[in-house]
Amino acid sequence: MADIDLTQLPTRSPASARKAATKRANKKLRQELVELQDRLYADGRHSVLIILQGMDASGKDGLIRRVFSGINPQGVRVYAFKEPTENELAHDFLWRIHQQTPARGMMQVFNRSQYEDVLITRVDGLIDDAEARRRFTAINNFEKLLQQAGTTVLKFYLHVSEEEQLERLQERITDPDKRWKYEAGDEKKASQRAAYRAVYEDVFRHCSPATCPWHIVPADQNWYKAHFVAQTLRDTLVALDLQYPTTKVKKK
Numbered sequence: 001m002a003d004i005d006l007t008q009l010p011t012r013s014p015a016s017a018r019k020a021a022t023k024r025a026n027k028k029l030r031q032e033l034v035e036l037q038d039r040l041y042a043d044g045r046h047s048v049l050i051i052l053q054g055m056d057a058s059g060k061d062g063l064i065r066r067v068f069s070g071i072n073p074q075g076v077r078v079y080a081f082k083e084p085t086e087n088e089l090a091h092d093f094l095w096r097i098h099q100q101t102p103a104r105g106m107m108q109v110f111n112r113s114q115y116e117d118v119l120i121t122r123v124d125g126l127i128d129d130a131e132a133r134r135r136f137t138a139i140n141n142f143e144k145l146l147q148q149a150g151t152t153v154l155k156f157y158l159h160v161s162e163e164e165q166l167e168r169l170q171e172r173i174t175d176p177d178k179r180w181k182y183e184a185g186d187e188k189k190a191s192q193r194a195a196y197r198a199v200y201e202d203v204f205r206h207c208s209p210a211t212c213p214w215h216i217v218p219a220d221q222n223w224y225k226a227h228f229v230a231q232t233l234r235d236t237l238v239a240l241d242l243q244y245p246t247t248k249v250k251k252k
Contacts, residue, residue: 004204006197009216011161013224022227029230030070036234039242040105041075046240047102047151050233051113054158055196056189057168058219060111061181063158066226067233068109077102080111093117093135094142104150114139115203123195136206143212152236153212156229157200158219162193 013022040046052060068076079100088096094114102108118135121127127135143153160168169190172182189196208214215232219225 004201004216006159006201006216009159010218011159011164011220012218013221017224017227019221019223023223026066026223026227026230029227029234030067032234033067033230033237034071036237036242037071037075037107039244040107040237040240041072042105042244043240043242044105044245045150046242047104048107048233048236049102049146049151049153050107050109050229051115051153051155052109052111052158053113053115053119053156053200054219055160055165055193056186057165057172058158058160059168059222059225060158062222063225063229064109064111066222067230071107075105076107076109078109078111081113081116094138098142101146102151114142115207118203119196119199122199123192132202133206136203139207140209140212143207147211152240154233154236155208155212155214156217156232157204157214158217158225160219164220165190165193 040048052063054060064078068078081096084093084096097114100108100110118127118132118139122129122132146153169186171178172186173179204214204216215228217225217228
């Protein structure tokens with residue numbers, strides 16, 4: 001992927017998008033995803049890994065609810081990667097990631113992912129640039145391995161503006177229904193926005209091959225963000241040409 005300057009990319013929907021019409025389209029997309037997930041499960045040849053990354057308060061949790069509500073919970077799983085445990089740190093950085101990848105027939109959603117190990121680790125000075133380059137290579141090889149095993153990898157960066165991010169972080173303090181989301185380090189991470197932007201742009205530069213590109217999602221408006229991801233996922237599943245298996249009935 002060519003160099004990306006996130007400051008030049010939109011965080012809001014195109015001017016032609018209409019909220020009411022898009023929300024109606026989202027309902028139709030969810031119904032299509034319900035059927036396509038059923039086919040994915042029955043077909044049994046493919047799996048899909050959806051990776052969600054973004055600045056704090058970019059809306060990963062809400063996106064998961066909006067896109068995947070109604071889908072059979074037996075066919076889709078969500079895993080949120082937190083700070084590594086002592087046991088996880090005793091292994092290579094991809095060890096904990098590989099354990100959560102989807103089996104054939106399944107969809108798996110990563111709320112954060114292996115990319116945290118080349119993002120927060122760089123911003124906090126836990127690894128240097130040379131180690132980051134080694135990890136970029138490992139991540140690219142890992143994703144290629146998944147693809148060779150039949151897993152389609154979709155990577156979404158939820159691109160939220162600084163103004164919207166700060167407003168959402170403030171809501172975590174003032175809105176009782178959102179206070180549970182507040183974490184002590186929220187303000188610090190918001191103040192590091194420029195540093196995070198730089199390391200994200202480096203990720204896009206080194207980990208976005210044509211076979212597994214990043215999708216940059218305007219994330220200020222929840223209705224458009226959900227539409228972008230749902231439509232991309234729908235189109236991906238349609239392209240897999242999923243089929244219900246046929247069984248031959250034996251004649252007596």
